[in-house]
Amino acid sequence: MAFPKIYIVGVGPGDPELLTVKADSLIRSADLILYTDSLIPPEIVAIARPEATVLRAADKNLEELLAVMIEAAKAGKRVVRLHDGDPCFYGAIQEQMVGLLAAGLEFEVVPGVSAYQLAAARLRVELTVPERVQTIILSRLTGRTVVPESEELASLAAHRSSLCLYLSAKHVVQMQARLLLHYPPQTPVAICYRLGWVDERILLVPLAELAVRSEAAGFVRSTLYVVSPALMAETVPTEYGYPERLAFCEESGRSRLYSPGHDRLFKP
Ligand SMILES: C[S@@+](CC[C@H](N)C(=O)[O-])C[C@H]1O[C@@H](n2cnc3c(N)ncnc32)[C@H](O)[C@@H]1O
Numbered sequence: 123m124a125f126p127k128i129y130i131v132g133v134g135p136g137d138p139e140l141l142t143v144k145a146d147s148l149i150r151s152a153d154l155i156l157y158t159d160s161l162i163p164p165e166i167v168a169i170a171r172p173e174a175t176v177l178r179a180a181d182k183n184l185e186e187l188l189a190v191m192i193e194a195a196k197a198g199k200r201v202v203r204l205h206d207g208d209p210c211f212y213g214a215i216q217e218q219m220v221g222l223l224a225a226g227l228e229f230e231v232v233p234g235v236s237a238y239q240l241a242a243a244r245l246r247v248e249l250t251v252p253e254r255v256q257t258i259i260l261s262r263l264t265g266r267t268v269v270p271e272s273e274e275l276a277s278l279a280a281h282r283s284s285l286c287l288y289l290s291a292k293h294v295v296q297m298q299a300r301l302l303l304h305y306p307p308q309t310p311v312a313i314c315y316r317l318g319w320v321d322e323r324i325l326l327v328p329l330a331e332l333a334v335r336s337e338a339a340g341f342v343r344s345t346l347y348v349v350s351p352a353l354m355a356e357t358v359p360t361e362y363g364y365p366e367r368l369a370f371c372e373e374s375g376r377s378r379l380y381s382p383g384h385d386r387l388f389k390p
Pocket residue numbers: 135136161206207208209210211212213235236237238287288289290314315316317318319343344345346347
């Protein structure tokens with residue numbers, strides 16, 4: 123007998139309205155849901171059927187999680203494992219997938235909106251502004267998981283790209299020092315706490331004040347840092363409090379794609 127497929131589902135940063143249609147329908151039809159309550163708000167789990175079993179994952183190790191998932195799937199249940207944001211990075215899904223394969227179970231990964239995408243939306247910026255920045259780097263500082271030396275923050279900062287740092291709130295002093303080796307002190311940094319949650323907060327500060335402002339706000343987890351020249355755009359809401367503004371699109375910052383002088387496949 124074929125067992126039902128297990129779903130590994132990205133649920134976005136927290137706002138239930140940012141669930142994909144597929145994530146929404148999987149949560150609503152699940153028999154068993156596993157989720158991490160520090161990263162996924164109750165509003166998302168609340169859409170599950172009242173008769174569904176909902177388990178917190180944070181107090182279980184991988185072997186325990188796999189055992190629960192495998193047993194339920196083998197009993198014919200629909201198992202949905204929720205991950206914050208998009209599961210393709212910092213989700214520890216690789217070992218889950220290996221475990222499910224070893225148990226002979228089918229699984230499917232469903233992508234979600236990552237925290238950095240909601241950060242850019244809230245800040246009303248394009249993280250790739252022509253002739254200023256064309257690369258987005260997603261990374262983190264070394265914590266319990268060690269970052270390979272070749273990806274050391276100072277070497278990533280040398281690109282002066284739009285740099286989005288996850289899982290790093292406990293290392294802000296070190297982060298600021300490494301970034302200052304390459305970005306000018308006035309480079310804006312967005313400190314984004316619990317995006318999409320009811321207590322969301324965003325601070326936009328010069329790089330030179332990153333550590334002091336982040337620590338004063340008491341953000342020790344669920345915080346994303348975005349460092350980017352793009353954050354100087356005039357479209358950033360003034361409520362985030364960064365004084366300098368640049369009129370990007372009046373000069374070099376305009377995209378060639380929609381420029382009147384640029385031939386396109388569908389607009390020769
Ligand atoms: C385990 S990682 C998973 C990231 C996830 N894969 C994603 O795409 O957003 C958790 C880290 O992501 C960031 N993060 C996740 N959700 C967030 C949110 N709602 N607001 C701000 N940062 C968030 C924080 O840096 C947090 O420490």
